[in-house]
Amino acid sequence: EAQVTQNPRYLITVTGKKLTVTCSQNMNHEYMSWYRQDPGLGLRQIYYSMNVEVTDKGDVPEGYKVSRKEKRNFPLILESPSPNQTSLYFCASSQNSGVGNEKLFFGSGTQLSVL
Amino acid sequence: RKEVEQDPGPFNVPEGATVAFNCTYSNSASQSFFWYRQDCRKEPKLLMSVYSSGNEDGRFTAQLNRASQYISLLIRDSKLSDSATYLCVVRLGGRRALTFGSGTRLQVQP
Numbered sequence: 001e002a003q004v005t006q007n008p009r010y011l012i013t014v015t016g017k018k019l020t021v022t023c024s025q026n027m028n029h030e031y032m033s034w035y036r037q038d039p040g041l042g043l044r045q046i047y048y049s050m051n052v053e054v055t056d057k058g059d060v061p062e063g064y065k066v067s068r069k070e071k072r073n074f075p076l077i078l079e080s081p082s083p084n085q086t087s088l089y090f091c092a093s094s095q096n097s098g099v100g101n102e103k104l105f106f107g108s109g110t111q112l113s114v115l
Numbered sequence: 116r117k118e119v120e121q122d123p124g125p126f127n128v129p130e131g132a133t134v135a136f137n138c139t140y141s142n143s144a145s146q147s148f149f150w151y152r153q154d155c156r157k158e159p160k161l162l163m164s165v166y167s168s169g170n171e172d173g174r175f176t177a178q179l180n181r182a183s184q185y186i187s188l189l190i191r192d193s194k195l196s197d198s199a200t201y202l203c204v205v206r207l208g209g210r211r212a213l214t215f216g217s218g219t220r221l222q223v224q225p
Contacts, residue, residue, distance in 0.1 A: 106159055
């Protein structure tokens with residue numbers, strides 16, 4: 001089944017403790033992206049990747065890191081989480097690299113709480 | 116002003132009603148337009164793309180008005196299962212990434 005898999009689904013952590021949210025897709029998509037969703041603000045892009053070893057900042061990259069060493073995986077790293085990073089996070093992928101009417105496939109989300 | 120703006124609602128409508136949402140965007144050079152549906156705290160899913168000439172998919176009709184810089188979504192014969200948040204998504208001119216509106220919540224009541 002074609003899907004984007006995110007883990008974990010829920011995560012509670014404390015300020016400053018490094019964490020990684022994993023994202024994997026099995027559709028051989030070139031484009032992958034991370035979003036955070038906060039009430040009243042919609043989905044905001046954190047980082048995106050056009051292909052292996054190609055990543056770029058989105059609208060709200062501060063406090064986050066990503067890597068794209070393999071086509072299928074795009075982990076999101078919070079080196080030193082802070083309470084303002086408490087949010088619902090979504091990973092997404094699509095076939096095309098941001099051109100045309102491509103469809104985004106989303107993972108099921110990670111609800112992160114930083115205490 | 117937000118670059119992609121939607122009325123948050125909620126729109127409370129009875130089953131069988133016709134309901135329409137608008138979404139305005141700030142950049143006249145915007146190229147691609149979509150409606151996504153999101154159920155409570157779940158992942159967004161593509162409902163339909165919006166084409167210049169307008170397009171229809173069953174009970175759903177999407178339209179684009181470039182002169183006034185808005186897109187619309189019309190839902191006919193609303194079902195209880197249509198209750199969700201509808202996200203307007205735009206590829207703003209000069210941007211590679213998609214910009215999401217904050218969504219319009221629809222609640223269809225029996």
